[in-house]
Amino acid sequence: MKLGGLFNFAAGATLTLAASTVAVSAQEVLRFGHVYEASTPYHAAMVNAADLLKAKTEGRYTMEVFPASQLGKETALNEALSLGTVDAIYTGVAFLGQSYGPISISDYPFTMRSYDHWKAYVNSDLFAEMAGAYKDISGNTIAAMTYYGARHVTSNKPILQPSDMDGLKIRTPNAAAYQMFPKATGANPTPMAFAEVYLALQQGVVDAQENPLPTIQFKKFYEVQSNINLTGHITNSLAVVVSPVTLAKMGADGPLFLEALVEAASATSDEIVQSEAALVDWFREQGVTVNEVDRKPFMDAVAPLLSGNDVPWDAEVFARLQSIEE
Numbered sequence: 001m002k003l004g005g006l007f008n009f010a011a012g013a014t015l016t017l018a019a020s021t022v023a024v025s026a027q028e029v030l031r032f033g034h035v036y037e038a039s040t041p042y043h044a045a046m047v048n049a050a051d052l053l054k055a056k057t058e059g060r061y062t063m064e065v066f067p068a069s070q071l072g073k074e075t076a077l078n079e080a081l082s083l084g085t086v087d088a089i090y091t092g093v094a095f096l097g098q099s100y101g102p103i104s105i106s107d108y109p110f111t112m113r114s115y116d117h118w119k120a121y122v123n124s125d126l127f128a129e130m131a132g133a134y135k136d137i138s139g140n141t142i143a144a145m146t147y148y149g150a151r152h153v154t155s156n157k158p159i160l161q162p163s164d165m166d167g168l169k170i171r172t173p174n175a176a177a178y179q180m181f182p183k184a185t186g187a188n189p190t191p192m193a194f195a196e197v198y199l200a201l202q203q204g205v206v207d208a209q210e211n212p213l214p215t216i217q218f219k220k221f222y223e224v225q226s227n228i229n230l231t232g233h234i235t236n237s238l239a240v241v242v243s244p245v246t247l248a249k250m251g252a253d254g255p256l257f258l259e260a261l262v263e264a265a266s267a268t269s270d271e272i273v274q275s276e277a278a279l280v281d282w283f284r285e286q287g288v289t290v291n292e293v294d295r296k297p298f299m300d301a302v303a304p305l306l307s308g309n310d311v312p313w314d315a316e317v318f319a320r321l322q323s324i325e326e
Contacts, residue, residue, distance in 0.1 A: 030063040030246065030257070033071035033080070034090040035194050037218050041271050042090060042146065042238060043067045049264035056256040063087070073193045075174070081140055084245025088143070088261065090238045094175035096142070100134040101312025105321060107177040108311070109184070109302045110295075112235035115273055116326035118147060122237070126320050139244035143261040147269035148236035149212020149276055152228055154221055156207065158291050159229035162186065162301045170208040171197050176312075181210070181233045184301045194219075201225060212236060213279040214272055222288045229291045230280075231298055240265055 030053070036042050043065060050063035071077060071086055078095050080086040097104025105111055112118045121127055122145040131142045153159050155168065165185035172178040174191035182189040190206050200206045201224040209221060210233070216222055240261050247254040283290050307315065 027059055028061050030061060030087040031071065032063050032065045032088045033077045033086045034065075034067060035069045035074050035077070036067055036090065038067040040067075040214070040218050041268050041275075045146070045264045045268045046090075046240075046261075049260045052260035052263055053257055056260055057253050061250070061253060061257065069193075069195050073195065081241060081243045082138065084243045086243065087246040088240065088242045088257075090146075091241055092148075092173065092175070093237050093239055094173065094177040096134055096138075096239055096241070097175070097177065097312060099138040099140075100130065102314075102317050103130040103134050104175070104177050105311075105313050105317065106237055107175070107234060108306065109177075109181040109233040110299045111306065111318075111321060114326060115147060115150075115235065117324065118235045118237070119269070120324050120326055121321065124324055126317070126324065141242045141244070141247060141258070142239050143242050143258045144240040144265035146238040146240065146265045147272050148238045149214055149272050150232040151210045151212055151234040151236055152216070153208055153210045153231050153233075154216060154225040154228050156226045158227055158289070159208075159231065160291060160293060162297055168208050169206045170210065171200060171206045172210065178210075178234070180305055181231075181298075181302060184305055185298065197221070198224060210234075212272075212276065213283070214275050217279060217282070222283055222286060225288075227289045227291060228283055230293050232293075232295060233298060233302075 032046050034042065034046070046065045050065060054062040072080060074091060074095060077086060077089045078091055081089050092107060094104045094107040097107070106118065106121060112121065135141055153170070157164070159165060162185040165182065165187040168182070168187040169190055170182050170187045171192045172182060172189040179189040192200060192206070197209055198219060198221065201209060201221060208225070211219070211221065216228065222228065242258065242261070250257060280290050305311070307318065
């Protein structure tokens with residue numbers, strides 16, 4: 001009797017343990033990689049997306065977010081996405097353009113008139129068509145777009161007109177979209193990984209860099225550059241991109257993953273716009289010289305380069321973009 005009772009108890013415990021093991025193994029942890037600091041709103045948005053994913057899938061999936069190039073630099077992250085070794089990433093549209101050229105148009109200088117123009121564009125038929133073409137070629141799905149900010153040049157001297165850029169060794173990402181503005185104004189674009197920029201500025205390896213104000217703040221570039229020049233030459237985006245391998249294995253939970261990413265990313269753009277408005281005064285309080293810039297001469301320098309055979313879009317795409325109303 002006692003032996004039978006012990007057997008029944010042990011069998012029940014074994015079944016309970018087995019059920020628990022199945023429950024634990026049923027939960028999958030996805031990996032999201034990006035190059036930005038953990039203190040940024042971009043990172044916070046994806047941490048929120050992890051919570052939303054867990055709730056939407058009733059615990060079947062959650063997501064771990066790896067900031068600050070922990071899973072690799074941006075080129076490596078894009079490669080890992082295609083292989084499925086990373087499930088989702090943030091990446092710039094210039095990197096998307098390496099698969100489908102026309103989608104990089106919004107990362108070229110002065111193609112976007114304003115934040116409102118950018119918002120209208122990412123919700124337009126034109127962008128939907130380009131996102132579809134990118135997916136057809138790469139297999140990757142663009143889940144959401146986040147406003148990254150207007151890019152400005154930092155330096156150790158005022159940059160008030162194109163001639164002030166002449167000969168300036170300026171760090172840029174390794175993509176043609178970011179190199180057009182320096183080339184048009186006589187500077188020397190110097191591709192360099194994002195994680196290496198602070199030290200390169202500090203040591204004088206490069207003279208300048210260009211990024212949005214929130215990035216200049218969280219990467220502390222203002223500590224090693226005396227001037228922020230409000231060139232606003234690119235209205236920048238971050239794409240939230242998901243691996244086809246991930247969506248295939250998730251099955252019916254895949255759309256729930258996309259929903260979580262969209263919901264989490266949607267609030268970030270407005271937060272960035274608000275921070276841009278406040279940061280000019282904040283930088284001045286830190287003793288940084290913030291220079292207002294007449295952008296028209298810079299726009300005039302770039303304009304001839306936005307048409308012709310050297311850009312990855314045709315005249316019809318450019319005209320459709322410019323016809324989008326804010």
